[in-house]
Amino acid sequence: MSFETHPYTADMARPRLSERLREGCRSLWQRQMEHPFVVALGNGTLPSANFQFYILQDALFLDELTKTFAYATTKTTNHEEMEQFGTFVLNTLLVEADLHHRYGERFGLSPAEMTTIPMAPTNYAYTPHLLTIATVGTLPELLTAILPCAWIYAEVGHHLLDTVPPAPDHPYRDWLLTYASPDFDSVGTWIRERLDQRAPFLNAQEEARLHEIFLTSTRYEWLFWDMAWKMEEWP
């Protein structure tokens, strides 16, 4: 895998690990903002069939993300961290489920019906990527695997809200307001802090592995938008 590099000189403060990870896939982050799904979600022109596809896939994704947070509680003995991971488990189930079920109702689907839809190929590949790291990886690896998911959504939420402030009748207003909220920002900020705190204890090989994981999760986040845009199907 190749990463974008930055020539830091001696008089420049070295950015924190989380910033270095993001810097390593800068152009792909930028491309997410320009993805036709993201643009159409922001300006409200996204066909409802694509949004429905996305929400149904995302509901399945969030079940697996919840399990990833649950595994994180087993990788630390720090009570504050255990509590925070437990809160993420609950919030992912409750807050997000609320958003999904509201949209599900709009499409005439019950929560039970929503879970009977099969995972599309990209989702089917992304979730085991997270769960494998959650089960056999270290805590820094787990934090790195889930960081793009929290950080990208907050950035996309803010970017879209700043570009086109949604009118009261914007069809995806709830979605935009959820991800551009300070509550959601704090998820990414907290994960970054915990990861950055551990950075001084990682050797070069361990850090290289984090770059690889971060890039893979970022690629899957891009592919997730693309999956919903193309309404990806199994052959």
Ligand SMILES: Cc1ncc(C[n+]2csc(CCO)c2C)c(N)n1
């Ligand atoms: C594919 C995909 N990636 C990221 C999110 C955003 N997200 C939803 S819940 C959560 C954790 C905190 O509750 C995060 C980061 C999403 N919905 N779907």
